[in-house]
Amino acid sequence: MKRSILALFAGAMLVASTAIAQSGPDTYVYQTFGEPVSMDPARAYDTGSGGIIENVYETLFLYSGEAIDEFEPALATDYTVSEDGLTWTFNLREGVQFHSGNTMSCKDVEYSFQYGALTAHPQGATAYLGGNLFLGYTGDGSDPAAFQENVTWEMIDNIVECPEGPDGLVAVVNLVNPTPALIPILTYTAYSIVDSQFAIDGGSWDGTEATWTDWNGRDITTEFLSTNTSGTGAYELVEWTDDAVVARAFENYWGGAPAIQNVVYQYVDEQSTRILAVQQGDADRAQINERSALVQLRGAPGVTIHEKPEWTTTSVTSVFFNFDIDTSNNEDVGSGQLDGSGIPADFFADVDVRRAFSHLFDQQGFIEQLYEGAGVVLTMGMPPSFLGYNDDVAVRTLDLEAAEEHFRAAFDGQLWENGFQFTAIYNAGNTTRQTALEIIADNLSFINPNFVMNVRSLPWADFLNRSAEQKVPMFALGWAADYADPSNFINTFYDNDGYYSDRTSINVPEIQALIDQADASFDPAERGFLYSQIGTLHYDYAPLIAVPTQSPFIVTSSALQGVYYNPMLSDEFYWKDLSKN
Amino acid sequence: MPVGDPLCTVAHWRPPIEERLILLVFIARRLLLLPVVFIGVTLAIVLLMQLLTPYQRAAAFVQSEQQIRQIDSIIEQYGLTDPWYQQYYRWMNQVLQGNMGFSRTTNEPVLTTLRNRFPATLELAILAIIPVIGIGIWLGTAAALNRDKLVDQVTRVMSIVGWSLPTFVLGIWLLVIFYGGLGWFQPGRISTQFLVEIAGRSGFQHYTRMLSLDALLNGRFDIFVDAIKHLILPVVTLAVVQSAQIMRVMRSSLLDALSRDYVRTARSKGLPERVVSHKHARRNALIPVVTLAGFTLVGLINGVVITETIFNFPGLGQWAAASAINLDYAAVMGFALFTALMVVLANLLVDVLYGVIDPRIRYE
Numbered sequence: 001m002k003r004s005i006l007a008l009f010a011g012a013m014l015v016a017s018t019a020i021a022q023s024g025p026d027t028y029v030y031q032t033f034g035e036p037v038s039m040d041p042a043r044a045y046d047t048g049s050g051g052i053i054e055n056v057y058e059t060l061f062l063y064s065g066e067a068i069d070e071f072e073p074a075l076a077t078d079y080t081v082s083e084d085g086l087t088w089t090f091n092l093r094e095g096v097q098f099h100s101g102n103t104m105s106c107k108d109v110e111y112s113f114q115y116g117a118l119t120a121h122p123q124g125a126t127a128y129l130g131g132n133l134f135l136g137y138t139g140d141g142s143d144p145a146a147f148q149e150n151v152t153w154e155m156i157d158n159i160v161e162c163p164e165g166p167d168g169l170v171a172v173v174n175l176v177n178p179t180p181a182l183i184p185i186l187t188y189t190a191y192s193i194v195d196s197q198f199a200i201d202g203g204s205w206d207g208t209e210a211t212w213t214d215w216n217g218r219d220i221t222t223e224f225l226s227t228n229t230s231g232t233g234a235y236e237l238v239e240w241t242d243d244a245v246v247a248r249a250f251e252n253y254w255g256g257a258p259a260i261q262n263v264v265y266q267y268v269d270e271q272s273t274r275i276l277a278v279q280q281g282d283a284d285r286a287q288i289n290e291r292s293a294l295v296q297l298r299g300a301p302g303v304t305i306h307e308k309p310e311w312t313t314t315s316v317t318s319v320f321f322n323f324d325i326d327t328s329n330n331e332d333v334g335s336g337q338l339d340g341s342g343i344p345a346d347f348f349a350d351v352d353v354r355r356a357f358s359h360l361f362d363q364q365g366f367i368e369q370l371y372e373g374a375g376v377v378l379t380m381g382m383p384p385s386f387l388g389y390n391d392d393v394a395v396r397t398l399d400l401e402a403a404e405e406h407f408r409a410a411f412d413g414q415l416w417e418n419g420f421q422f423t424a425i426y427n428a429g430n431t432t433r434q435t436a437l438e439i440i441a442d443n444l445s446f447i448n449p450n451f452v453m454n455v456r457s458l459p460w461a462d463f464l465n466r467s468a469e470q471k472v473p474m475f476a477l478g479w480a481a482d483y484a485d486p487s488n489f490i491n492t493f494y495d496n497d498g499y500y501s502d503r504t505s506i507n508v509p510e511i512q513a514l515i516d517q518a519d520a521s522f523d524p525a526e527r528g529f530l531y532s533q534i535g536t537l538h539y540d541y542a543p544l545i546a547v548p549t550q551s552p553f554i555v556t557s558s559a560l561q562g563v564y565y566n567p568m569l570s571d572e573f574y575w576k577d578l579s580k581n
Numbered sequence: 582m583p584v585g586d587p588l589c590t591v592a593h594w595r596p597p598i599e600e601r602l603i604l605l606v607f608i609a610r611r612l613l614l615l616p617v618v619f620i621g622v623t624l625a626i627v628l629l630m631q632l633l634t635p636y637q638r639a640a641a642f643v644q645s646e647q648q649i650r651q652i653d654s655i656i657e658q659y660g661l662t663d664p665w666y667q668q669y670y671r672w673m674n675q676v677l678q679g680n681m682g683f684s685r686t687t688n689e690p691v692l693t694t695l696r697n698r699f700p701a702t703l704e705l706a707i708l709a710i711i712p713v714i715g716i717g718i719w720l721g722t723a724a725a726l727n728r729d730k731l732v733d734q735v736t737r738v739m740s741i742v743g744w745s746l747p748t749f750v751l752g753i754w755l756l757v758i759f760y761g762g763l764g765w766f767q768p769g770r771i772s773t774q775f776l777v778e779i780a781g782r783s784g785f786q787h788y789t790r791m792l793s794l795d796a797l798l799n800g801r802f803d804i805f806v807d808a809i810k811h812l813i814l815p816v817v818t819l820a821v822v823q824s825a826q827i828m829r830v831m832r833s834s835l836l837d838a839l840s841r842d843y844v845r846t847a848r849s850k851g852l853p854e855r856v857v858s859h860k861h862a863r864r865n866a867l868i869p870v871v872t873l874a875g876f877t878l879v880g881l882i883n884g885v886v887i888t889e890t891i892f893n894f895p896g897l898g899q900w901a902a903a904s905a906i907n908l909d910y911a912a913v914m915g916f917a918l919f920t921a922l923m924v925v926l927a928n929l930l931v932d933v934l935y936g937v938i939d940p941r942i943r944y945e
Contacts, residue, residue, distance in 0.1 A: 243770070465634075
């Protein structure tokens with residue numbers, strides 16, 4: 001007995017000590033971190049979920065390779081727009097099957113858009129991206145009473161019409177407010193087309209007026225579509241546990257069978273473990289956070305680091321000025337007066353103050369210090385790949401003499417005489433934002449001994465709370481693109497009524513006039529011109545300080561082919577475009 | 582004698598049937614304490630969470646800049662400004678209906694996470710506790726019986742090194758050598774090819790959710806070997822660190838026992854030294870070791886955060902740590918309840934074991 005146990009043990013150890021098998025030739029293994037939140041497109045608003053959803057579901061149009069402003073037909077083959085920009089008619093692709101076996105038609109487009117609009121989950125994207133366009137109401141579902149006061153069933157029902165009937169292949173999308181950015185917006189995963197019959201059969205909203213209010217404001221994170229999927233994508237979800245996702249190629253995919261048959265996402269929090277996995281060939285791709293970690297991987301056999309000079313991210317960090325600080329009971333502005341021991345509420349409303357601070361930030365130094373030399377200097381608060389990005393405009397960068405000149409001119413010379421003192425804030429743990437503010441503070445100390453800028457961190461929650469209360473004079477914050485249109489950044493950063501305006505009280509009338517014109521225009525050339533003019537005004541009025549972007553990179557096994565970088569996709573490329581040697 | 586336990590005392594001898602009845606009453610009384618422990622633990626967590634403002638708790642839901650305007654909505658949606666007793670009542674009401682809430686860390690119901698992760702941790706704990714206790718007792722005995730000799734010195738140095746070696750250092754060393762260097766043992770719980778094979782409706786039955794056991798029950802020896810391979814490094818890490826403590830306790834306890842009168846009596850009766858040391862002294866020396874082993878097992882069952890994180894082993898410890906960082910209220914409460922249950926049960930088991938080891942101990 002003892003002998004047989006020993007023999008079994010020895011045998012097991014022999015097998016164990018053989019080298020581990022690497023991922024198969026038809027399997028793509030991605031080791032990353034940040035598990036998905038939900039598989040429901042109307043709920044998901046995180047890259048963890050987006051990376052799966054963009055391959056399991058499809059939108060009417062898809063991104064084309066690395067281009068962020070070119071869209072290839074997917075579930076829609078083409079579209080027309082009415083003159084007033086309010087009616088968009090989409091011709092749908094024929095013979096598209098969902099993973100459940102149901103056939104895609106107009107009723108699915110109708111269901112998907114209506115479901116997203118009426119659930120309006122506060123942590124989802126539909127209220128933010130589509131509320132104003134489809135309903136003329138931007139509130140979310142957290143306050144159903146307010147939502148239902150402003151939104152009626154008729155408004156929900158009007159979002160999509162099916163002129164050829166529910167099973168027809170024409171979908172008419174009606175807007176309340178026109179936008180030139182509808183196609184980019186509808187390409188975001190929140191507007192994926194879900195299988196209406198599958199959803200209804202599974203206990204999701206039944207698609208009727210009778211029950212819409214029951215689903216308005218419901219926490220759909222725990223509902224059927226959050227864990228059950230039936231999309232039209234090239235891959236169907238096989239299993240989603242809290243440490244892995246497994247997907248398999250969909251055999252009836254309308255676009256033909258992809259080369260990779262199995263996809264495995266493994267969630268590995270330890271970066272060193274992910275690095276070992278890609279070196280061992282167990283992972284075909286590893287998510288690496290910092291460029292400095294690439295030292296361990298450069299020249300490693302079987303590992304490829306993909307990077308190209310033309311690749312740029314679509315996330316932008318900026319240092320924001322608060323144009324109208326709440327100085328009451330606010331230790332970050334000292335005395336609240338321009339008396340040498342504080343700053344007044346309108347400190348940053350003075351254009352010379354903003355220009356001076358812009359001359360204290362060393363963009364190139366920042367790239368060297370933080371990105372190991374691989375980054376892009378920004379001329380304005382928008383990714384360089386976006387329409388209208390103005391590459392020709394000058395950049396205010398480190399120039400102590402120019403900074404002094406503007407400080408002397410500010411507040412009619414009073415600022416230079418009295419000096420000032422305030423505290424800038426970043427959220428704890430974010431080294432990019434910390435470094436940006438500290439560079440400015442360091443350079444300020446060379447200008448005038450009476451100028452004091454402190455830098456402190458706050459936990460994320462307190463940082464958000466304090467900045468929302470208008471109490472933070474200067475802060476660093478970022479934005480990642482939702483859709484590939486300049487309005488996503490320009491309106492967020494520069495608009496008087498934009499997403500960050502309640503923290504910055506930004507108010508530059510000359511820029512606002514251009515934003516309003518661009519919002520009303522449907523002509524790409526005109527919009528491009530208007531946004532490039534905003535770039536010029538960014539230099540003149542210095543409403544914020546753009547922080548350089550890091551040049552992106554992707555680490556994969558050398559066997560993986562078909563890798564490209566589209567920053568609008570959560571995971572940079574579609575799985576269906578991959579293959580392995 | 583069990584320390585600090587008023588319910589368990591040394592008493593006079595009773596006939597076996599009465600003894601068994603008393604034991605059952607003892608167990609029942611202990612189990613009746615469970616609701617009190619539950620309420621105490623959960624109340625403590627609820628009150629601790631109240632130290633954070635509703636804004637701080639709501640901000641933990643925010644994953645990107647895009648959601649920062651939604652904080653007020655989140656506070657409203659989850660009733661975070663309600664008085665603490667209302668929030669507690671709401672939660673308790675749900676728990677009594679079998680709903681322990683939704684874990685934002687794993688994005689699934691807390692019960693589902695417990696169901697999935699507990700077997701993984703249990704599998705690791707069971708495999709780890711055997712070497713932890715075995716090596717600890719064996720080396721502790723060897724050290725005590727060879728006091729101040731080379732064996733003792735080496736064992737003591739080993740125990741100090743083992744106990745003071747940070748788990749993450751040892752874990753990463755093992756990973757770098759046996760995974761990065763030799764390529765023998767992967768982190769995680771299963772190899773990709775098997776994960777793909779058994780995912781979804783593949784026919785592989787998850788009877789116990791302990792992968793190695795399920796593999797045997799499904800007749801898949803290849804998956805069994807794969808599962809064991811994934812357990813080896815975490816088990817070795819735990820064995821090195823945890824057995825050091827048991828080794829030290831065993832050594833000092835055995836040294837103490839060996840100096841007692843009854844051992845001298847046994848020797849003077851002419852009993853062989855091995856019988857004296859292994860049967861007479863060691864059995865008594867095991868009592869504190871059992872106490873320690875009980876708590877070690879509870880610690881292992883409740884998850885070993887660092888080991889699970891380094892080896893990417895999806896157990897309870899990894900989840901609990903991530904939940905605490907995320908202020909994942911439901912998950913923290915669920916985990917605390919589960920831990921309380923485990924501690925009460927393990928305490929009970931240890932107390933019952935005392936009676937087996939030391940027949941003088943009786944329950945009242």
